[in-house]
Amino acid sequence: MIAVVQFGGSNCDRDAVRALEDLGFDAERIWHEDELPAETTGIMLPGGFSYGDYLRGGAMAARSPIMETVRDAVDDGIPVLGVCNGAQVGCEAGLTPGAFTTNASARFQCEHVYLRVENADTKWTDAYDEGEVIELPIAHGEGRFEIDDEGYEELESEDRILFRYCDEDGNVTDEANPNGSRGNVAGILGESESVAVLMPHPERASLPELGSTDGRGVLAGFDS
Amino acid sequence: MTTYTATVTVRLKTGVLDPEAETTKRALERLGFELDALRFTERYEVDLDASDADEAADRADEMAERLLANPTIHDYEVEVSEA
Numbered sequence A: 001m002i003a004v005v006q007f008g009g010s011n012c013d014r015d016a017v018r019a020l021e022d023l024g025f026d027a028e029r030i031w032h033e034d035e036l037p038a039e040t041t042g043i044m045l046p047g048g049f050s051y052g053d054y055l056r057g058g059a060m061a062a063r064s065p066i067m068e069t070v071r072d073a074v075d076d077g078i079p080v081l082g083v084c085n086g087a088q089v090g091c092e093a094g095l096t097p098g099a100f101t102t103n104a105s106a107r108f109q110c111e112h113v114y115l116r117v118e119n120a121d122t123k124w125t126d127a128y129d130e131g132e133v134i135e136l137p138i139a140h141g142e143g144r145f146e147i148d149d150e151g152y153e154e155l156e157s158e159d160r161i162l163f164r165y166c167d168e169d170g171n172v173t174d175e176a177n178p179n180g181s182r183g184n185v186a187g188i189l190g191e192s193e194s195v196a197v198l199m200p201h202p203e204r205a206s207l208p209e210l211g212s213t214d215g216r217g218v219l220a221g222f223d224s
Numbered sequence B: 001m002t003t004y005t006a007t008v009t010v011r012l013k014t015g016v017l018d019p020e021a022e023t024t025k026r027a028l029e030r031l032g033f034e035l036d037a038l039r040f041t042e043r044y045e046v047d048l049d050a051s052d053a054d055e056a057a058d059r060a061d062e063m064a065e066r067l068l069a070n071p072t073i074h075d076y077e078v079e080v081s082e083a
Helices: A014-023 A066-075 A085-094 A149-157 A216-223 B019-030 B052-069
Strands: A002-006 A029-031 A042-045 A079-082 A099-101 A109-117 A131-139 A143-147 A161-166 A184-191 A194-197 B001-011 B039-050 B074-082
Touching: A002 A014, A014 A029, A014 A216, A014 B052, A042 A066, A042 A085, A042 A216, A079 A085, A079 A216, A085 A194, A109 A184, A143 A184, A161 A194, A194 A216, A194 B019, B001 B052, B039 B052
Parallel strands: A002 A029, A002 A042, A042 A079, A079 A194
Antiparallel strands: A099 A143, A109 A131, A109 A161, A161 A184, A184 A194, B001 B039, B001 B074
C-alpha cells in the first residue's frame, strides 16, 4: 500500500491516489497526524501548499511528527517520492540535498515543460531511455533548485540528477529553464535510490484525458 | 531565570539570487528612487527565559539551525538582549 501523506494544505493528494490506482497500486491518503499503516510499501509526499507555505515552502511539513516515521521508512528502504510541495518537504527534511526556492521570475509558473531524462537507470526512471524528452506540467512559485558547488558536483558525479528542464529537442538551455534552477535540475535522488524528489507533476500527466501520460513511468517506480 | 529577547536575522547567502528583492528594487526605481541594490532579511524576535545570555543565544541558535533558516541558502545571526 502506498501512503500519500496529506498535510493541511496538500492539494494533489487525491490526484496522486487516483493516478497510482490507475497504475494498479493500492494507494491511500494518510492524514499527517495519523500513523503510517504497517502495510506501507511506499510513501508519496504530494503537491500543494502545506501549512500555507509559511516560512518557506515545505518548511513546516518537514518538521511535522510524521516525517520522523518517513525517515525511519527511508532507513528501512521503503521508496519515497516527493512531488512539487512534496519535493520542497523532502529537501527541507534533509531527505534530499539542496533547496527549492523562489522562481527566478518571482512569479508562479503554471505550464507544461519538457524534461530530459538524465539517468534512466533508477527505479523512478527506468521506464524511459537516457536522453529521452518527456513532457510534464509544473505549477510552483518556489521551484528554483539551489545547492552549493560541492553539493552540485556530488549530485553530478554520483549520477543523482534524474531530470533537467530542456526544450522540445532535449537541449538544456536557459530559455527552457522555467524557474532558474541550477543546472536546469528538475528532479534528484536522495542518498539512496529509493528517495526521489521532483518539482514537475507526474500524477498530472498520468491519464490520456490529461493530455500526457509521460508521468506514469515515474509513479511506476513504486513497483520496482 | 531572566527573560531575554533573542533576535534572529536570516538572510540569503551572498550570491543566491533574490527575485523578490530584484522585483522590489525595480518597483522602487519605477517610483523614481535611485538605488544600487536592495536586500531582504527576515527578523525573528524570540522571547525566552534562560539562566544567562549565552544559554539564550544557544537556544536561539538551535532554533535558527533547525527551522528558521535553511542552511543551503541562508546565513543567520543571533543577538540577545534582556527583555
